[in-house]
Amino acid sequence: MKQGADLQSFVGYRVQRANLLMETDARAALADHDLSPAKMTALILIRDNPGCDQTALGRALSINRSSAMKLVNILADKGLVERRPGRDLRTNALMLLPAGTRQLEAMLAAVRQSDARMTQRLSAEELKTLHMLLARLGPAPMPDDEED
């Protein structure tokens, strides 16, 4: 199947193919744990931001609060995460439970192995360059861009 110059000329296309490659392998590495790479990311974010609320978690994952809620439901149903009373009566404070810590550690080991295998043809120097170039993607900041 020919993939003409048109397709290959898009950086977005190449990034998409690279993502599919990486995610497929990570997903296979996590198969035993019955959680997707995105759900592992959620566990990491909750661990590193204990007491965060669902909306903030969703923002970090680029999903809305309704989707974030479904995600937290799944993690809570599995006994990995807990909803505690938050900073006011509207918000939950999300906490990683001991079972979540244990499972996350096993998942991290598996995904680190996957990530290492998929990047083994790149030197440490090249990986640094790749990170730098990926971080530079996105529209140029406007002169009067403001943070929220």
Next chain:
Amino acid sequence: MKQGADLQSFVGYRVQRANLLMETDARAALADHDLSPAKMTALILIRDNPGCDQTALGRALSINRSSAMKLVNILADKGLVERRPGRDLRTNALMLLPAGTRQLEAMLAAVRQSDARMTQRLSAEELKTLHMLLARLGPAPMPDDEED
């Protein structure tokens, strides 16, 4: 929201974020055309491989033949693509119709603009490096790896 070293250490995570960034912008650029980036890719593949069958198209897109069929249904319903008799009585030969050619050209213009904007902070040299590094992702080839 803190994103600890664990998360940033995964190349897969960085590639996923980059892909989300690029795809979201491309999708917005295509909003007028009512087709996703993946469907535009399908149109390009059919244009550049006239007479290909659905299974081959699916392989190129990394989806199975049932999913490829749904995709072709959508493109055919819109009058962009045609199923002609194929090389034997089992297979279709997919062809881009004139309306498909016209729409694809408009979509390419829009996505080229999006891609250029999202990569404007990288020099031509850096883009070449990025392509090279992305292409190097994946497991190391086994000594006795064979093509199919």
Next chain:
DNA sequence: TATTGTTATACTCTATAACTATA
């Protein structure tokens, strides 16, 4: 036996819109 297209069905992920209870 293997392959292509097809159909029916189901699952994952995400979104929107509306509601509630707070703030």
Next chain:
DNA sequence: TATAGTTATAGAGTATAACAATA
């Protein structure tokens, strides 16, 4: 008025399992 969580519903995208026709 605005925000957090929630609920119901819907859509996109993909997969599996089976079947018919053909190779």
